[in-house]
Amino acid sequence: MAECPTDLINELFLRLAATTLVKCRAVSKPCFSLIDSPEFISSHLRRRLKTGEHLMILLRGPRLLRTVELDSPENVSEIPHPLQAGGFTEVFGSFNGVIGLCNSPVDIAIFNPSTRKIHRLPIEPLDFPERHITREYVFYGLGYDSVSDDFKVVRMLQSKLKGGKENFGYPVEIKVFSLKKNSWKRVQLLFEVQIHFIYLYYHLLPRRGYGALASNHLHWILPRGPGIAFNTIIRFDLASDDLRVLSFPQELYAEDNVDVGVLDGCVCLMCYDEFSHVDVWVLKEYEDVKSWTKLFRVLKPESVESVDLMRPLIYSKDRSKILLEINNAKNLIWFDLESKKLTTVGIECDSSFTADILVSSLVLGCKGDLTEAQRRKEQMMPKSNKRDGFLSKGFKLKL
Numbered sequence: 001m002a003e004c005p006t007d008l009i010n011e012l013f014l015r016l017a018a019t020t021l022v023k024c025r026a027v028s029k030p031c032f033s034l035i036d037s038p039e040f041i042s043s044h045l046r047r048r049l050k051t052g053e054h055l056m057i058l059l060r061g062p063r064l065l066r067t068v069e070l071d072s073p074e075n076v077s078e079i080p081h082p083l084q085a086g087g088f089t090e091v092f093g094s095f096n097g098v099i100g101l102c103n104s105p106v107d108i109a110i111f112n113p114s115t116r117k118i119h120r121l122p123i124e125p126l127d128f129p130e131r132h133i134t135r136e137y138v139f140y141g142l143g144y145d146s147v148s149d150d151f152k153v154v155r156m157l158q159s160k161l162k163g164g165k166e167n168f169g170y171p172v173e174i175k176v177f178s179l180k181k182n183s184w185k186r187v188q189l190l191f192e193v194q195i196h197f198i199y200l201y202y203h204l205l206p207r208r209g210y211g212a213l214a215s216n217h218l219h220w221i222l223p224r225g226p227g228i229a230f231n232t233i234i235r236f237d238l239a240s241d242d243l244r245v246l247s248f249p250q251e252l253y254a255e256d257n258v259d260v261g262v263l264d265g266c267v268c269l270m271c272y273d274e275f276s277h278v279d280v281w282v283l284k285e286y287e288d289v290k291s292w293t294k295l296f297r298v299l300k301p302e303s304v305e306s307v308d309l310m311r312p313l314i315y316s317k318d319r320s321k322i323l324l325e326i327n328n329a330k331n332l333i334w335f336d337l338e339s340k341k342l343t344t345v346g347i348e349c350d351s352s353f354t355a356d357i358l359v360s361s362l363v364l365g366c367k368g369d370l371t372e373a374q375r376r377k378e379q380m381m382p383k384s385n386k387r388d389g390f391l392s393k394g395f396k397l398k399l
Helices: 006-014 018-024 029-036 038-051 191-197 370-380
Strands: 056-060 065-069 076-079 090-095 098-104 107-112 117-120 138-145 150-158 172-178 183-186 212-214 217-222 232-237 242-246 258-263 266-273 277-283 292-299 310-315 321-326 332-336 342-344 354-358
Touching: 006 029, 006 038, 018 029, 029 038, 056 090, 090 138, 090 354, 098 138, 107 150, 138 212, 138 217, 191 232, 191 242, 212 258, 212 266, 217 258, 258 310, 266 310, 310 354
Parallel strands: none
Antiparallel strands: 056 065, 056 354, 065 076, 090 098, 098 107, 107 117, 138 150, 150 172, 172 183, 212 217, 217 232, 232 242, 258 266, 266 277, 277 292, 310 321, 321 332, 332 342
16 A cells, blocks of 8 residues: 555645545545545535536436436436435426436435435424415525525415405515524515516426526526416525515516526526427526527427427536536437527436436535444455554555
8 A cells, every 4th residue: 555645635635526525424434534624525515617627418307317328318316306306306406416306395315426414494383374385386496606605595485365455465484594593594585576466476397486596696487377467586595584576578478388407607588489499598698687698599309299398507618518418318419509409418317307407515514423434445445454544644545
């Protein structure tokens, strides 16, 4: 066994995927301490975001989670589902390697699929009787507040019954969870947002109920419909915990089929002509309505009957292509921005799966403790009278 300086080990570990680093924690106490340190976790994440290494596609089904390496789609891994309760588990967001999971409005967790670390949120009662709420009227958002360095979960629901004279329109409950405080708090609606809830507004397709995270805000689209003249984008400020309205081009106010998403850290709007094409608009400078730009149009591929939903997920490393999900994860396609050609990724899954991009990170920490890691190491390695590794003399690893 050759000695190796700690700075070299640190640099080596920064290049590894989080799933590999979880196993490396069992090599020695110094390895465990290094990999679990907040400084290393932050450095590892920064490198992933800068280089795009070890990016994965998260395939989410009603009862299954899978990851697929973006650069090697043939490498598929099953993720043991941590929140199974016999029903339909939703995945309502992904950021910095962490995803949001829920079985019901009171059974919610945040989970890192790479490290298998889960944090169950404390139960927060609902303001309305369950008989007054249906699945279509409960919405979630997973966000990271860069101002306070805190993960937050937003739960928003609307009653099916009118509130009467004392309550304006259909009653709405908005509560936000702070991971740092491990507690919930109620959010009061500002009048500019409250007026949008005169009608039963939230009858949306399930995926549109997940907040899109960009510029320290979560975004939802409130679509036009019977009695409702215009589309509206509402945004939740993760720093101030306020819900407001985001301006967008007037020409899109009356579009019949729109959705909101995120591309390259910017808010985007998708406008659907179901049997023809999808237009993608991007807000290049947040708060500047003039910076909305029609980025590209995707014509309906012959392989699908319609484009009910389409989302841009991520640019290729050379930024010449964009990965699109058309209707579901069965149709993951690279769109060439110059030639407009579409190339299928070739991932095997059925139409019940949807897709998201997942970063390989150690955020939330790792499952298990040093005692358990040491026990696994002793099971895997022959017993020795010598104790390997300590920080002052550097790590001892076979390179």
